[in-house]
Amino acid sequence: MSLYAGIDAGTQSLKVVVYDPATKQAVACASEALALDSRDDGSREQEPSAWADAMRTCFGRIDAAVRRRIVALSVSGQQHGFVALDADGNVLAPAKLWCDTSTAAECGQIMDAVGGPGACITSAGNPILAGYTASKLPWTRKHRPEAYARLASILLPHDYLNYILTGRRFCEHGDASGTGWLDVRKREWSPAMLEATDPRRDLGECLPTLVAADALFAIDPAEAAALGVPETVRVAAGGGDNMMAAWGTGAVSAGRLVMSLGTSGTLFAYSDTPVVSDAGEWAAFCSSSGGWLPLICTMNCTVATEAVARLAGFSTRDGDAHIAATIPGADGLTLLPFFNGERTPNLPHARASWHGMDVANTTPAHMYRAAMEGATFSLKYGFDAFVRAGMAFEGIVLTGGGANSAQWRQLVADVFGLPVQVPWQVEGAAFGAALQALWAVRRAAGEGVTPASVCAEHVGMDPARAARPDRRNGDAYAAAYQRFLHYLDAVRADAAASSSIEPAPARIAA
Numbered sequence: 225m226s227l228y229a230g231i232d233a234g235t236q237s238l239k240v241v242v243y244d245p246a247t248k249q250a251v252a253c254a255s256e257a258l259a260l261d262s263r264d265d266g267s268r269e270q271e272p273s274a275w276a277d278a279m280r281t282c283f284g285r286i287d288a289a290v291r292r293r294i295v296a297l298s299v300s301g302q303q304h305g306f307v308a309l310d311a312d313g314n315v316l317a318p319a320k321l322w323c324d325t326s327t328a329a330e331c332g333q334i335m336d337a338v339g340g341p342g343a344c345i346t347s348a349g350n351p352i353l354a355g356y357t358a359s360k361l362p363w364t365r366k367h368r369p370e371a372y373a374r375l376a377s378i379l380l381p382h383d384y385l386n387y388i389l390t391g392r393r394f395c396e397h398g399d400a401s402g403t404g405w406l407d408v409r410k411r412e413w414s415p416a417m418l419e420a421t422d423p424r425r426d427l428g429e430c431l432p433t434l435v436a437a438d439a440l441f442a443i444d445p446a447e448a449a450a451l452g453v454p455e456t457v458r459v460a461a462g463g464g465d466n467m468m469a470a471w472g473t474g475a476v477s478a479g480r481l482v483m484s485l486g487t488s489g490t491l492f493a494y495s496d497t498p499v500v501s502d503a504g505e506w507a508a509f510c511s512s513s514g515g516w517l518p519l520i521c522t523m524n525c526t527v528a529t530e531a532v533a534r535l536a537g538f539s540t541r542d543g544d545a546h547i548a549a550t551i552p553g554a555d556g557l558t559l560l561p562f563f564n565g566e567r568t569p570n571l572p573h574a575r576a577s578w579h580g581m582d583v584a585n586t587t588p589a590h591m592y593r594a595a596m597e598g599a600t601f602s603l604k605y606g607f608d609a610f611v612r613a614g615m616a617f618e619g620i621v622l623t624g625g626g627a628n629s630a631q632w633r634q635l636v637a638d639v640f641g642l643p644v645q646v647p648w649q650v651e652g653a654a655f656g657a658a659l660q661a662l663w664a665v666r667r668a669a670g671e672g673v674t675p676a677s678v679c680a681e682h683v684g685m686d687p688a689r690a691a692r693p694d695r696r697n698g699d700a701y702a703a704a705y706q707r708f709l710h711y712l713d714a715v716r717a718d719a720a721a722s723s724s725i726e727p728a729p730a731r732i733a734a
């Protein structure tokens with residue numbers, strides 16, 4: 225009879241999934257689009273109140289009888305966002321998001337203050353890359369001095385929704401890793417990174433309390449009434465959307481590689497020990513299930529397919545039909561899809577560029593295929609770093625909106641030469657949040673459950689959406705990937721040569 229709700233505040237929309245563990249079915253789903261404020265300096269911002277409004281709107285769309293059966297819920301959120309609150313808990317400014325590249329200079333300043341990227345990795349496990357929360361603090365000090373002066377508390381997007389739900393300011397280790405302030409080896413805030421970010425104040429006093437992944441909190445009765453759920457509902461710790469997608473795809477024990485095709489593209493795998501790259505080739509994050517989650521993130525995944533589909537005048541939902549007649553490699557057309565600047569490879573000021581255009585391949589279908597291929601090749605570029613480090617995987621579990629595309633599932637299988645599976649529950653992060661809540665409640669009840677046992681029981685794969693690699697396609701993609709790397713070298717050399725030149729304004733939003 226008991227139901228568990230997962231809430232995922234993604235970049236483009238907030239989604240709610242209500243899961244029934246007895247029948248292993250999602251009994252309700254709702255979503256609400258979120259607007260993104262994009263500015264020419266690379267700023268990407270949202271109003272935190274819009275996430276709270278969207279959460280209430282989604283619950284309002286769910287049958288009241290279903291809501292009354294919810295016993296626990298958990299929140300997943302886009303990582304790295306900077307929510308600034310004053311001492312009374314009021315939001316001081318729009319939240320700067322993970323895809324905001326306006327703070328690239330501040331990333332460099334923080335790393336210089338610690339002694340360079342290598343010293344950051346030694347101190348905390350990660351360099352400060354474009355989009356990480358830490359860089360948004362000095363930016364706020366410079367560009368929003370009134371907000372900085374009144375700043376009392378810093379929360380991540382999912383922490384903010386937890387604050388709305390419980391009135392408490394807490395954070396678990398998975399999403400905390402994406403701030404750049406967490407020492408991921410020790411699982412505590414890094415005094416060196418905090419001091420380097422702001423020597424003028426004790427930043428530690430602004431940060432939420434770190435809690436374990438199985439923590440449970442009481443819901444604020446007023447918010448329970450607003451959502452139409454019982455006052456007895458427990459709120460689990462939640463986590464970053466990739467950490468919660470790890471729950472929703474079963475990546476809570478070692479061996480499973482997950483790829484999320486959302487606004488961002490990510491690749492991650494669970495580990496029982498910290499997995500730090502000395503060269504900073506991946507994000508050495510913690511998981512939201514008690515372990516670690518080394519992760520690759522590209523900033524332009526469905527950003528690229530959306531931009532090209534918009535140009536071509538069709539919806540990405542219809543993209544598969546448009547590219548059905550095109551062949552792997554797009555007849556030589558290559559897109560470097562860095563519309564929003566990029567993190568993997570690390571080119572925060574880069575912009576997208578087309579290469580190899582001729583009269584035959586400059587069609588909407590070729591361009592859309594090149595966008596899907598380019599977004600996938602960026603992830604392959606990150607994956608190659610995992611492989612160089614000795615990691616090996618037997619397959620890929622796909623999640624995120626792009627996993628709805630049969631063409632994209634086959635493309636991933638062919639590019640990576642690995643079989644692809646897709647869980648029944650394609651909303652991996654929201655579903656994963658529901659599973660984390662289920663685990664925490666069962667643990668609190670004294671049941672001997674682990675994240676792995678919960679996922680083994682509840683995460684199943686849909687055989688109709690599996691894809692197996694095709695060798696001939698793989699050869700064509702290998703050649704296309706080499707072209708991608710070749711053009712990337714040229715773009716990287718150009719970025720190095722023009723690093724002192726102001727980047728051209730970016731107008732394409734995620």
Ligand SMILES: Nc1ncnc2c1ncn2[C@@H]1O[C@H](COP(=O)(O)OP(=O)(O)O)[C@@H](O)[C@H]1O
Nearest residue numbers: 234235236237486487526540624625626628629
């Ligand atoms: N059938 C499809 N083919 C290709 N892309 C799709 C399809 N369905 C959804 N998408 C893409 O999925 C994206 C949304 O994915 P999602 O994981 O919900 O993003 P986020 O969590 O970043 O908000 C949209 O940009 C959309 O283009």
Ligand SMILES: O=C(CO)[C@@H](O)[C@H](O)COP(=O)(O)O
Nearest residue numbers: 235302303322486487488521
């Ligand atoms: O920055 C990262 C991961 O480090 C992104 O993956 C964000 O967490 C946004 O996720 P989506 O909205 O694309 O799901």
